[in-house]
Amino acid sequence: MKSVSIIAAAAVMLASSVSAASNDPRECEVCMKVMQDVRDAIPKADQTNKPAIEAALGAQCAKDTLSARERKICYYIDPIKRDVAHPFSLGMPVDRLCKRINKSNSEICGVKFPVKTENLEKKDLTKLRVKQLKSILVDRGVECKGCVEKEEFIAMVQNTEHLAGSDEF
Numbered sequence: 001m002k003s004v005s006i007i008a009a010a011a012v013m014l015a016s017s018v019s020a021a022s023n024d025p026r027e028c029e030v031c032m033k034v035m036q037d038v039r040d041a042i043p044k045a046d047q048t049n050k051p052a053i054e055a056a057l058g059a060q061c062a063k064d065t066l067s068a069r070e071r072k073i074c075y076y077i078d079p080i081k082r083d084v085a086h087p088f089s090l091g092m093p094v095d096r097l098c099k100r101i102n103k104s105n106s107e108i109c110g111v112k113f114p115v116k117t118e119n120l121e122k123k124d125l126t127k128l129r130v131k132q133l134k135s136i137l138v139d140r141g142v143e144c145k146g147c148v149e150k151e152e153f154i155a156m157v158q159n160t161e162h163l164a165g166s167d168e169f
């Protein structure tokens with residue numbers, strides 16, 4: 001019973017998390033996580049200190065525990081640390097901060113965490129729209145060539161689960 005409701009909740013979350021449209025709540029999500037981790041790592045007294053912020057960004061990005069997507073964000077922000085440190089030092093919330101940084105490198109907000117579907121049953125995937133299934137595949141870097149029927153997209157999502165947590169970059 002419990003697992004059924006968890007799966008249902010996951011399906012709802014998945015459906016909302018991959019909702020297409022311009023207002024994708026997942027926009028900038030990886031950038032936001034990296035920035036929040038950096039903010040959490042800086043002592044209160046140094047939150048407005050740009051050199052300290054740049055140093056903390058460097059330290060965060062040097063961690064070997066980062067996920068592939070976080071490393072990707074680090075790769076993008078490394079050359080623009082100064083552009084990051086300035087709005088950061090103003091205490092800007094991470095969502096606005098990332099939108100600002102996205103102006104320096106427009107790839108930044110497009111980096112999202114991969115959507116895992118391994119715990120979803122086929123009937124849950126069936127509830128998603130084709131657009132959402134396509135979005136999952138785009139996240140995984142695959143294309144369902146020649147696919148027309150929803151069934152085909154669902155099969156492709158199921159067959160590419162191994163790419164969801166991919167370390168590829």
Ligand SMILES: *[C@@H]1O[C@H](CO)[C@@H](O)[C@H](O)[C@H]1NC(C)=O
Nearest residue numbers: 027028099102103106107109
């Ligand atoms: C990031 O920049 C690109 C290119 O300018 C833009 O298309 C995209 O909407 C921006 N994303 C956000 C969340 O601001």
